[in-house]
Amino acid sequence: MKIFLIGFMGSGKSTLGRKLSVALKLTFIDLDTFLEEKYFRTIPQIFAEEGEDAFRRKERKVLEEVSAFDDVIVATGGGAPCFFDNMELMNNTGFCIFLDVAPKSLVSRLIHAKTERPLIKGKTPEELQQFIDATMVRRRPFYEKARYILKGEEISPEQVIELVTKG
Numbered sequence: 001m002k003i004f005l006i007g008f009m010g011s012g013k014s015t016l017g018r019k020l021s022v023a024l025k026l027t028f029i030d031l032d033t034f035l036e037e038k039y040f041r042t043i044p045q046i047f048a049e050e051g052e053d054a055f056r057r058k059e060r061k062v063l064e065e066v067s068a069f070d071d072v073i074v075a076t077g078g079g080a081p082c083f084f085d086n087m088e089l090m091n092n093t094g095f096c097i098f099l100d101v102a103p104k105s106l107v108s109r110l111i112h113a114k115t116e117r118p119l120i121k122g123k124t125p126e127e128l129q130q131f132i133d134a135t136m137v138r139r140r141p142f143y144e145k146a147r148y149i150l151k152g153e154e155i156s157p158e159q160v161i162e163l164v165t166k167g
């Protein structure tokens with residue numbers, strides 16, 4: 001079995017993915033970490049030195065790699081579903097689940113997050129809110145191509161297990 005967790009930054013993909021990997025006995029892969037280890041650079045470094053387009057090409061490459069693995073649960077970066085035909089790749093090779101968290105909750109989570117995220121670095125809470133609202137409008141049509149959509153602030157591993165075991 002292969003599961004892809006998708007959704008905006010701060011939607012809880014990695015936290016949920018780790019819990020699910022234990023419950024379902026799958027290997028957990030955080031796509032951002034996988035990318036950083038492959039290219040020996042952090043995401044902020046790649047954005048700063050090569051720009052977003054180069055990051056997206058690398059992201060596509062690692063997504064192709066992990067799509068060929070079996071028995072994995074992959075937490076993708078928030079933008080991954082919205083470039084190239086990445087959604088089609090994920091839908092064709094695994095169960096894709098969109099964690100649909102309300103923008104208001106994303107703002108408060110991202111303000112307090114320790115991870116450095118180039119797209120939102122240095123934004124005030126108001127700017128962050130605007131960025132999330134505008135970006136979500138553009139990204140939602142991609143996210144909604146997922147086979148399953150789970151809405152809520154605290155999506156539990158049990159909810160996902162029920163979905164994927166029912167087929």
Ligand code: S3P
Pocket residue numbers: 007008009010032043076077078079080117118119
């Ligand atoms: C991004 C989300 C990040 C990371 C990069 C770009 C995005 O991943 O891939 O900073 O475009 O939304 P997380 O969703 O894990 O924060």
